[in-house]
Amino acid sequence: MCTNAQRPSSFIRSVLIVALMFTMSSLLYSQSILSGIGIEVGGGHNQLLSNAPYLTDQMFELTSDKKNLSFTPTIRVNYKWDTTKTILFISFIGYNQFGGKEKLGNGYQGQFWFDALECGSVGMYSISSFAFGVGLKANYIMKVNVRWLGSIYMSPSPNDSWSEADVTDSFSRLSFDVGVRASYNYQHFSINLESWFGFTELFNVVSGVRENHYRILLGYTL
Numbered sequence: 396m397c398t399n400a401q402r403p404s405s406f407i408r409s410v411l412i413v414a415l416m417f418t419m420s421s422l423l424y425s426q427s428i429l430s431g432i433g434i435e436v437g438g439g440h441n442q443l444l445s446n447a448p449y450l451t452d453q454m455f456e457l458t459s460d461k462k463n464l465s466f467t468p469t470i471r472v473n474y475k476w477d478t479t480k481t482i483l484f485i486s487f488i489g490y491n492q493f494g495g496k497e498k499l500g501n502g503y504q505g506q507f508w509f510d511a512l513e514c515g516s517v518g519m520y521s522i523s524s525f526a527f528g529v530g531l532k533a534n535y536i537m538k539v540n541v542r543w544l545g546s547i548y549m550s551p552s553p554n555d556s557w558s559e560a561d562v563t564d565s566f567s568r569l570s571f572d573v574g575v576r577a578s579y580n581y582q583h584f585s586i587n588l589e590s591w592f593g594f595t596e597l598f599n600v601v602s603g604v605r606e607n608h609y610r611i612l613l614g615y616t617l
Contacts, residue, residue, distance in 0.1 A: 405510040405537060405538050406468060406490065406492065406510065409470070409489075409490030409510070409512065409537075412490075413434075413470050413471060413472055413488075413489050413490060429617045430617055431474050431475045431476050431616065431617065432472065432473070432474055432616070432617050433472070433473050433474075433475065433585075433614050433615055433616030433617065434470075434471070434472050434473070434614065434615055435469070435470070435471055435472075435473060435487070435489075435585075435587065435612040435613065435614040435615075436468075436469070436470050436612065436613055436614075437468075437469055437587075437610055437611050437612035437613055438466050438467055438468045438469055438610055438611070439466065439467065439469065439589075439608055439609050439610025439611060440464060440465060440466060440608075440609045440610070441465050441467055441493045441494050441495050441606065441607070441608050441609075442460065442461065442462045442495050442606065442607040442608075443460070443461040443462075443493075443494055443495030443507055443604070443605075443606050444460050444461075444462075444495075444604070444605050444606065444607065445459060445460060445461070445598075445603060445604045446603035446604075459497065459499075460495070460497070461494070461495030461496050461497040461505065461506070461507065462495060462497065463495070463496045463497050463498060465494070465495065465496050465506075467491075467492035467493060467494065467508070468490075468491075468492055469489065469490065469491045469492070469610055469612060470489050470490050471487045471488060471489020471490065471491070471513070472487065472488060472489060473485050473486060473487035473488075473489075473614075473616075474486050474487075475616060480521075481520055481521050481522070482518070482519070482520060482521070483518075483519050483521055483526065484516060484517070484518050484519070485516065485517045485519065485530075485576075486514075486515070486516045487513075487514065487515060487516070487517075487532075488512070488513070488514040489512070489513060489514075490510070490511070490512060490513070491511050491512075491513045491534065491608075492508060492509065492510055492511070493508075493509050493511065493534075493606050493608045494506065494507040494508040494509050494606070495507060495606070499547060501545070501547075501549065501550045502544075502545055502550040502551050503543070503544065503545040503546060503547050503550070503551065504543065504544040504545065504551075505541070505542070505543045505544075506541065506542045506543070507539065507540075507541050508539070508540045508541075508542075509534075509536050509538070509539050509566070509597075509606075510536070510537045510538040510539075510540075511534040511535060511536045511537060511570075512534070512535045512537065513532050513533065513534050513535075514532065514533055515530055515531055515532025515533060515572075515574075516530055516531065516532075517529065517530030517574070517576050518530065519576065519578070524579055524580050524581060525577070525578065525579055525580075526576075526577070526578045526580065527575075527576070527577050527578075528575070528576050529573070529574065529575050529576075530573070530574050530575075530576060531571070531572070531573055531574070532571070532572050532574065532591065533569060533570070533571050533572075534569065534570045534571070534572065535568060535569060536563070536566060536567065536568050536569070536570065536597075537563075538561065538563050539561070539562050539563045539565070539566045540559065540560070540561060540562070541559070541560050541562050542557050542558065542559045543557070543558055544556075544557050544558070564599075565598065565599055565600060566597055566598055566599060567595070567596060567597055567598070567599060569595075570593055570595045570596075570597055570606075571593070571594060571595045572591040572592060572593050572594065572606075572608070573591070573592055573594060574589055574590055574591035574592065575589070575590050576588065576589045578614075583615055583616055583617070584613075584614065584615055585613070585614040585615075585616065586611070586612075586613060586614075587611065587612040587613075587614055588610075588611055589608075589609070589610050589611075589612065590607070590608070590609050591607065591608045591609075591610075592605075592607050593605040593606040593607065
């Protein structure tokens with residue numbers, strides 16, 4: 396059982412790893428090679444989509460979509476290179492949290508959060524300061540945490556508190572997403588909008604669980 400104090404640990408550890416990678420790159424390479432290396436920080440809204448006819452023995456459920464508004468963090472380093480004046484590619488690696496939450500009519504609330512390392516690439520078409528493209532990424536899932544209040548059978552009472560569990564072993568360690576990206580660039584800075592759509596199964600027990608993630612990232616490129 397994880398406590399609330401332990402929840403940010405995966406994110407903090409991943410931020411430190413990404414920051415160390417970025418710092419080491421700066422120390423190891425010359426300025427000419429550094430050109431194109433960048434960092435992006437932001438977050439987004441998540442949806443955990445489920446057609447799985449499955450009810451856990453811990454009174455949280457995974458049988459319906461979890462689409463309530465949520466905001467989770469992303470931090471990553473990337474490398475951008477141009478192939479022509481209008482075609483460019485961006486490769487990236489970093490930390491991302493995704494998942495979803497819901498609230499049922501009886502007051503039950505459930506949340507699933509996935510801490511993952513992601514890597515991928517996006518091919519983009521550039522027009523002046525704008526760029527648009529499509530990409531593919533992989534997620535290595537380090538941890539899956541579930542939180543719930545009440546149960547799907549009865550409304551939570553005023554004295555009920557949130558329950559929490561580590562359910563990493565019930566989910567796949569690797570998943571893949573296809574996505575689209577739009578960027579606005581000004582000198583070394585950028586504002587980036589991304590939408591990612593999972594096309595592989597997340598749940599080990601039965602099929603039918605996937606995720607969508609919509610996010611905004613602020614970037615700086617050397």
